[in-house]
Amino acid sequence: MxxxxxxxxxxxxxxxxxxxxxxxxxxxxxxxxxxxxxxxxxxxxxxxxxxxxxxxxxxxxxxxxxxxxxxxxxxxxxxxxxxxxxxxxxxxxxxxxxxxxxxxxxxxxxxxxxxxxxxxxxxxxxxxxxVPAGLPAPGAAVIEPFAVAANITHRTGVLCEDIALIYGAGPIGLNLLQVLKRVHGIRAFITDHVDERLALARQCGADADEVINTSREAIEPALAKRGAASGPTLIYDAVCHPSILEEAVRIAAPAGRIGILGLSATPSAIPQQELTRKELTLYASRLNCGMFPTVIDWISRGLIxxxxxxxxxxxxxxxxxxxxxxxxxxxxxxxxxxxxxxxx
Known part of the structure; x- marks a missing residue:
């Protein structure tokens, strides 16, 4: 072989x-x-x-x-x-x-x-x-990264009143988008600086006003313009750059939750005062914990x-x-x- x-x-x-x-x-x-x-x-x-x-x-x-x-x-x-x-x-x-x-x-x-x-x-x-009957093999190969997305949403929880923000329209960010939009039915913004990735986000369920190209729009005024001036209640960092976590802490709504994926070794400078003032919760997530049956069920029900x-x-x-x-x-x-x- x-x-x-x-x-x-x-x-x-x-x-x-x-x-x-x-x-x-x-x-x-x-x-x-x-x-x-x-x-x-x-x-x-x-x-x-x-x-x-x-x-x-x-x-x-x-x-x-x-x-x-x-x-x-x-x-x-x-x-x-x-x-x-x-x-x-x-x-x-x-x-x-x-x-x-x-x-x-x-x-x-x-x-x-x-x-x-x-x-x-x-x-x-x-x-x-x-593999679920009828699922083509190429789609089945992507179940593992969907399990990663399922794991972080399981960690943070998703409430029906949440407004979510996803940093990064890569594979994990796009899978997260499908989970939030199609499984949980909430409003979810997604950012990237590559238009083609944001076009994929539209195909994965994002509305036209939910995609934000951060090379052209700063995140805070972009959210305000779209009716989310109070900040997202649920934020996911699928890019794993130190500055993103710092920004997420700054823009999150009070009582917000922030999910972190990735293994960056570079420290972030997060002010404890901001965490405490808004009583934010940080959730780290690694790989997946028994989420394959959940994802396979979602596929079988046509949700993703x-x-x-x-x-x-x-x-x-x-x-x-x-x-x-x-x-x-x-x-x-x-x-x-x-x-x-x-x-x-």
Whole structure:
């Protein structure tokens, strides 16, 4: 089989490797599509503090089960599944209180152990979820980033009277938009400086006056002009730049909640006075915590369409070009899928 391996920072190759055999409790997947995430780019550039090298990357993928290990029913062979990349110990404090996504011995598929950028990969059977009938494989490959969006909205809660603001119309921001608009039915603004991304936001459910190009409009007057002068009650930072969190604290409505995604190591200068004066609440969110069934239910009920953010499908052998497109051309690309082809 062929796998995409990051040998060390800035060194990536498509290389032949033996087809793996599933261990007890595992299934083997013939990968169909795998999505490129910002964290994959970070591993390639040596900017992910959790990755060990060499590593087969990729944590957003869909495929068909073609073999099972001991203890897994043969009936699962042939099942099309998506994979939750979170593997936890089940014993530490975080796991015991239901927060296994921040397990003290957390293993993330594609980060701590080999992932889905490979023709075949083995994963725990309990991490593989059946794809809803009728959902095309490209859309199924985007269930994992939808689970990330579902996790942060679960953390913050969403009230029917909320007015939300999303920073960043990338894959996570756009998925958040669908969740807020289509699942919860609230007003949600979304910002970006790329018009093409904001056009995608319109396709994901944003009204014309809910998209804000921050290269042309400052955020506070833009919100005031749109009837939200008191500030958003719910803010999500899907960009993860220190200045955004500082701005979010400043513009949030009293009693507002702020959700933070990403792993920026750069500190933010947040005045405690502002947090306390408005009694704001900050929610951090990492990966997802058991949100795959929720997202699959939303898809089955027609509430969300994961395929809307997919802009490109490229042969996995062209991964270097795909990475270049993802990094250099945000106006042309949003979610790029690597195509591993149909099983022989």
């Amino acid at each position: 062929l796998s995409i391996i990051v040998d060390e920072p800035h060194s990536m190759a498509v290389r032949k490797r033996p087809v793996p055999h599933p261990a007890p409790g595992e299934i083997r997947l013939r990968v169909r599509y795998a999505g490129i995430c910002g964290s994959d780019l970070h591993i390639f550039h040596g900017k992910n503090p959790f990755a060990a090298y060499p590593r087969v990357i990729g944590h957003e993928f869909v495929g068909d089960i073609d073999a099972v290990g001991a203890g897994v029913g043969q009936h699962r062979i042939g099942e099309r599944v998506v994979v939750d990349p979170v593997i936890s110990c089940g014993e530490c404090h975080a796991c015991r209180i239901g927060r296994r996504n921040v397990c003290s011995r957390l293993q993330v598929i594609g980060v701590h152990r080999d992932g889905g950028f490979s023709e075949y990969t083995c994963v725990p059977a309990c991490n593989a979820y059946a 369409d994961p395929g809307r953010i997919v802009t490109h499908r490229m042969d996995f052998r062209d991964v270097a070009e795909a990475f270049e497109l993802a990094e250099r051309n945000p106006s042309e690309s949003c979610k790029i899928l690597l195509d591993f082809g149909e099983a022989a």
